Amino acid sequence: MTSLSNNTLSRWSTDELLCWSLRGIATIAGTIVMLIVVFLIVEALPVLHHVGLLRFFTDPSWHPAEGLYNLTPMLWGTLFAMTGSVLIATPLGILSAVFCHYYAPSVLARPYRRLIELLAGVPSVVYGFWGLVVLVPLIAEIQPPGPSLLAGILILTIMILPTIALMADASLANVPQQYLRGAAALGLPRWATIRGVVFPAVRSGLFTGVILETGRAIGETMAILMVCGNVVQIPSTIFDPIRTLTANIALEMAYAIGDHRAALFVSGLVLLAMIVALVVSAEWVSRGRMYG
Amino acid sequence: MAETLSRPQNLxxxxxxxxxxxxxxxxxxxxxxxxxxxxxxxxxxxxxxxLTAPPENAGRQGGIGPILASTSLILGVCLAVSLPIGIGTAVLLAEFTSDQSLFGRITRRSLDILAGVPSIVFGLFGNAFFCKMLGLGFSILSGGLTLACMVLPVLIRSTEEGFRAVPASYRLSAAALGLSRTTTLIHLLLPAAVPGLLVGLVLGVGRAIAETAALIFTSGYVDRMPESLLDSGRALSIHIFDLSMNVSGGDTNAYASALILVIMLLAINGTVSWLATYGLHRKIMTV
Structure with missing residues (x-):
């Protein structure tokens, strides 16, 4: 990449102008994140001031009108839904990618990849709607009430599956040909090659995919709001309704005022912190430090 | 080959x-x-x-005319703001900064984080910044601006790819001819990078159309035909959400609206993969 670096002997004043205006524009783009963080903190400050951070975890319940701000049930809701869906979507997504590369005849591989791409483009509100009218009644037949952690996990799984599948697909495409030829020369059958040669080679790519899908699972709002029932409680079975942090914001923001509104911004901050942690760890992995 | 395998291996x-x-x-x-x-x-x-009639009886009957209008206005605001910023930033990152420079690294890192920020957090931010602080209220303008922040990372990433796909010989020849970098950019690099730009544009539009959570507290729920950008307007995705959650008996119209939304997104996805396979490919091949 020959970038025209700044110390090129350029005689043109327009270049100078262009460069500085581009820097100005890029600064706007770069500061949006800062703006978001600053605004979340500014809006959250009043309640952090009155109530303190600790009470968000020690209060007896979430009743903002009475000044009780316990976020833990929502945190658990987010964590349960996230863990469940990541556990199901990861193997399915990776197997999907393996199917595309090593099992499917080429007639099938292309349409299948296209299908995954389409799945990635379906808006979350459509997934949520489908979950609400199809999945929830089905679950209600097995075990009422229907809107439940299970419904949330299933919908999230379908939503984050394309992320891991496409990421794994891209990693598998980068496996050096000589690895595969080497494995073939050793007489390794297909699955033994994939398990023993391909997977170790693409480990960091797969890990990045898992991190990306986790981020998506944490941040998803509408679909999960539509199928989870939104009862503030720590679920005891997967058929219990739950409420996630994101759904909580979406549900209560419309009428929240004062400390209640500020408390919702606190949960926004918590979400943002989770995502930043994930992005940083993704970077760590992609630099290869993870495996030395 | 199979017969050389031991039994458990075979299994x-x-x-x-x-x-x-x-x-x-x-x-x-x-x-x-x-x-x-x-x-x-x-x-x-x-x-x-x-497609053209206004919704009646909270959306149970009637159509989605005003909602489509609001959706396109929100999209228009979003693109009018995000395109110049996105292209400018992409040009700077791809052409005017080296990968090692501090400024480039910081900008890229913050865009990576921006790409992962949950949409509901964008909604919170848009509500606090555009609606309250800038005093735009629940309006199409606030919604569009919030979406612009959201699609920027997508837009910048693929536009940057587009610029990086332009062969270095273009830049070297232009420099050898004594062209200014501005001229090189406008007359050589920008046209050559158009496919990448288009992919970014279409991906951004896709993300913006699909968005719900960021719009609830910024552009609002009002389902009348918007008269100005400062009116509240209901996006198609919010319409589906509202019909299925808050309006009993709204399912049939919700299904039809969902179908329209899915068709729009399928068309967008089709365009992306067509551009990615043929557009980009041909551009590079003709060099």
Whole structure:
């Protein structure tokens, strides 16, 4: 990449102008994140001031009108839904990618990849709607009430599956040909090659995919709001309704005022912190430090 | 080859075969179920009147005319703001900063984080910044600006790719001819990078159309025909959400609206993959 670096002997004043205006524009783009963080903190400050951070975890319940701000049930809701869906979507997504590369005849591989791409483009509100009218009644037949952690996990799984599948697909495409030829020369059958040669080679790519899908699972709002029932409680079975942090914001923001509104911004901050942690760890992995 | 394998090895291969095909089959089946269900229930209600008529009785009857208008206005605001910023930033990152420079690294890192920020957090931010602080209220303008922040990372990433796909010889020849970098950029690099730009544009539009959570507290719920950018307007995705959650008996119109939304997104996705396969490819091949 020959970038025209700044110390090129350029005689043109327009270049100078262009460069500085581009820097100005890029600064706007770069500061949006800062703006978001600053605004979340500014809006959250009043309640952090009155109530303190600790009470968000020690209060007896979430009743903002009475000044009780316990976020833990929502945190658990987010964590349960996230863990469940990541556990199901990861193997399915990776197997999907393996199917595309090593099992499917080429007639099938292309349409299948296209299908995954389409799945990635379906808006979350459509997934949520489908979950609400199809999945929830089905679950209600097995075990009422229907809107439940299970419904949330299933919908999230379908939503984050394309992320891991496409990421794994891209990693598998980068496996050096000589690895595969080497494995073939050793007489390794297909699955033994994939398990023993391909997977170790693409480990960091797969890990990045898992991190990306986790981020998506944490941040998803509408679909999960539509199928989870939104009862503030720590679920005891997967058929219990739950409420996630994101759904909580979406549900209560419309009428929240004062400390209640500020408390919702606190949960926004918590979400943002989770995502930043994930992005940083993704970077760590992609630099290869993870495996030395 | 198979007969040289020991028995458990053979069993493992067979099991893996079943698992891989099973996973692919399952994913395909779910996809067909989802899409089939939407098309099956929605197609009967989609008509020209449905697309143009205003919603009646909280959306149970009538069409989605004003909602489509609001959606396109929100999209228009979003693109009018995000395109110049996105292209400018992409040009700077791809052409005017080296990968090692501090400024480039910081900008890129913050864009990576921006790409991962949950949409509901964008909604909170948009509500606090555009609606309250800038005093825009619940309006199409606030919604569009919030979406612009959201699509920027996508837009910048693919535009940057587009610029990086332009061969270095272009820049070297232009420099050898004594062209200013501005001229090189406008007359050589920008036209050559158009496919990448288009992919970014279409991906951004896709993300913006699909968005719901960021719009609830910024552009609002009002389903009348918007008269100015400062009016509140209901986006299509919010309409689907509202019909299915808050309006009993709104399911048929929700199905039809969902079908319209899915069709729009399928068209957008089709354009992206067409551009990515043919557009970019041909551009590079002609060099």
């Amino acid at each position: 493992r291969e067979w099991l893996a075969f079943v698992l891989v095909w099973g996973a692919a089959g399952l994913v395909t089946a779910v996809f067909c179920w989802l899409l089939g269900d939407i098309v099956w229930h929605g197609i009967g209600h989609v008509s020209w009147t449905f």
